[in-house]
Amino acid sequence: MINKRYFSHPAISCLLLGIASFLLVLGLQSLNILQVLELRSFDTFLAKRPAQPIDHRITIIGETEPDIRRFGHPLSDQVFADALQKAEEAGARVIGVDKYRDIPTPPGTDNLSQVLTKYDNIIWIFFGGDKKQNYIAAPPALDGNMARTGFNNILQDPDGVARRGMLFSDINGESYYSFPLLLSLYYLANEQIAAQLDGQTLTIGNVRVPQIDTNFGGYRQADTGGYQVMLDYPALKETFSTFTLSDLLDDKIPKEALKDKVVLFGAMAPSLQDYWLLPGEITRFGIEYHAYFISQILHIGTQQQHPMHAVSDKIEYAWLIFWCLVGTFTGLLRGGLRFFALITVEFIVLLGSYLVLLSQGEWLPFVSPLLGWICAFFSSIFYFFTQSRAERGQLMKLFESQVSPELASHLWDVREQFFSKEGILPDTLTATVLFTDLTSFTTISEHMAPELLVTWLNEYMEEMSQLVMAHGGMINKYIGDAIMAIFGVPVKRETEEEIARDAQHAVACAIEFGHKLTELNQKWAAQGLPTVTMRTGIYTGTMVAGSIGSKKRMEYTVIGDTVNTASRLESFDKTVAAPTLENPCRILIGTLTHHYVNDQFHTQIVGECLVKGKTDALTIYQVMGVK
Structure with missing residues (x-):
């Protein structure tokens, strides 16, 4: 058990x-409640990173509002043919067009087809389709050419932020490259850096690019269809080298801004609403998202920069x-x-x-x-x-009305030394026991009305109890007109000095009993109430302390020969040093108590007695007063 x-x-x-x-x-986590907070913490990290320089291998040609006013919308095939020819003549290493052109837009359709046929470093987008939008094809001249077309689907998390990128995806039964990956691989090929897909893992140069799973990092049950990676957005707060379409067609762009670069064409006009939310509440155009994605892939290939992993x-x-x-x-x-x-x-x-x-x-x-x-x-x-x-509460219930508030507070502070859920831990300790009893109480009780008797007795008990607690003692129990008090519990004394101090406090308390009883007798006499005297027995020795009783009625007490001896001292030969109204409290102590208090109190031997279980007689001393 x-x-x-x-x-x-x-x-x-x-x-x-x-x-x-x-x-x-x-x-x-299983309810997907924490994912948004995890993702926001990731965004905060990206925003607080040390600034990184923008990737100058990428140049953006944006379709702006002035371009729309000049060339109209949608842009004609001839405008695209002229722009692409200009970029080729400037020496662009690879060109990416992030504009849909599944339907020819004359004039210049044939010219555009000729340019696309002539140059094999032009990559055009198509849309792979999603829950909101169906598939949108690439230009007819490139449609179905997997080496020249890449999907431009942008992944959004539930909070609308684009944190992931897709490298591959199965579309209409075929596996296609993404627009950023296709452009990056073309660029890296000229650097003699190849990519290969080993089983389920892509390797670019010497760097493995593992795909993320549904519980990657802070994600929970994420849709990870296709081959997805986490984007770390190098230089997130910076913008790429950007020019307008008019700048290109008017020959206002320095050739070095295009030569040997990844040149991207895309919408940058607010009216086209190609906005995307990036980490850190940063809004960028779709073409800029692709540029960040391409930059990350280029860093993997040329600088051996590993993508984000999850433990x-x-x-x-x-x-x-x-x-x-x-x-x-x-x-x-x-x-x-x-x-x-x-x-x-x-x-x-x-x-x-x-x-x-x-x-x-x-x-x-x-x-x-x-x-x-x-x-x-x-x-x-x-x-x-x-x-x-x-x-x-249990501790206070055990010691309720038995100790002073100061001692109760101390007991709580040191509770771990002696307290458990089952009560006070039993222990053997050395303490001083004090017994008191009123003389002739039986006779008095027979001649007093019950209500008056109880009131009179309670007044006596209250005064004596206050004295016990004032001297650091604990009221253990009331037995009729008798009081049992203990000095040195429940906190175990470890030194002789502490044991001696408890004995001295007990004797000093008994002396105060006598003084207080004299005051009470004077008061009672004036009220026509009985006057009394008392006997006190004090003994110091070892005893067993602990909680005794049932679960519903538990009390802290001590047991052992020391307790019995203190009781015998109180009841010892009632004719010896009998108390009087002038000296109403007889105080008898045993040998060990006398040893501890002899230097502070006047005492005299009044007799000896045999204690049950002991072979030697116990010497009994009467305390006469303070030295």
């Missing part, structure tokens, strides 16, 4: 809370549960300046790890472990707070 105390151990509680937080985050699912789950456990154990250590410093350090480590790995091209989710850490942290704080409050 499993021990319940095993599960109550703080470390086990932290482990279970950590696992619960881990499962909670996994549940949120494996096993590492991701291990990282998540690690931070969940960090959060729960941090919650266990709550409170204090060091606690807040630890929280700060943990957050810096989590964020720093994320940023360092991203800068190295490894995407490890940030929001999921952050949320796991936070959930685990607050669940730990809540759990241990409620547990602590319950334990405090």
Whole structure:
């Protein structure tokens, strides 16, 4: 049978809370709730990267609003034929046209076909189709030519941001290159850099370009049809070298701006609405998206720059549960300046790890472990707070009205030394036990009305109890008119000095009993109430302390010969040093107590007695007063 105390151990509680937080985050991930936050954190990283220079191997020729006013819309085939001829004459290495031309637009249709036939470094787009738009073919002169046409589909995440790029896709039963990949491969071929597809992995030069899966990085259940990669947008905040169509046709572009470049033609007029949202809330034209994509592929081929990778699912789950456990154990250590410093350090480590790995091209989710850490942290704080409050309530219930508020507070501070869910941990300790009893109480009770008797007795008990607590003692129980108090519990004393101090406090308390009873007798006499005297027995020794009783009725007490001896001292020969109204409290102590208090109090031997279980007689001393 499993021990319940095993599960109550703080470390086990932290482990279970950590696992619960881990499962909670996994549940949120499965519902795709965290993906948008993960993607936004990725965007923030891209925006905060050190600035990189724009890729000068790419030049954009944009169709602007002035061009539309000049040449009309759509642009005629002749305008395209003239523009492409100009770019070829300037020495462009490869030319890409991001304009649909599935339907000829005269005049100049034949001229455009001749240019496309003459030059084999011109790549034209077609649209592969999606849920919103059907397939749009390339120009008739190039339609079906897989080496000269590439699809220009742009992938958008649910928040509308284009973070991914597609390299290959199966369209109408054929596998096609994307527009950016086809242009990049043409450019790299002139650099003697080849690409090959080995099985399911593309290699450009010496760099493997693995495709992303449905749970890549911060994605969950993403549509990863085709061969997709993550875009890192080098020089995201910068713009490429850009000229207008009119600049090209009017020979206003320096030849060096086009020579040996990737020259891209595309819409850059607001009225054409070819806008796309990129990471960091940056809006760019579609042709610029393709330019960033091409730049990334060129960096892979020429600079061996690896594309973004994602850590494996096993590492991701291990990282998540690690931070969940960090959060729960941090919650266990709550409170204090060091606690807040630890929280700060943990957050810096989590964020720093994320940023360092991203800068190295490894995407490890940030929001999921952050949320796991936070959930685990607050669940730990809540759990241990409620547990602590319950334990405090149980502790206070055990010691209710038995100790002073100061001692109760101290007991709570050191609770781990002696407290468990089952109650006070049993222990053997050395303490001082004090018993008191009123003389002739039976006779008094027989001649007083019950209500008056209880009121009178409670007044006496209240005053004596206050004195016990004022001297650091604990009221253990009331037995009729008798009081049992203990000095030196429940916190175990470790040194002789502490044990001696408890004995001295007990004797000093008994002396105060006498003074207080004198005051009470004067008051009672004036009220016509009975006056009394009392006997006190004090003994110091070892005893067993712990919680005794049933689950519904539990109390803290001590047992052992020391308790019995203190009781015997209180009831020892009632004719010896009998109390009087002038000296209403007889105080008898045993040998060990006398050893601890002899240097502070006047004492005298009044007799000896045999204690059950002992062979030597116990010497009994009467306390006469303070030295």
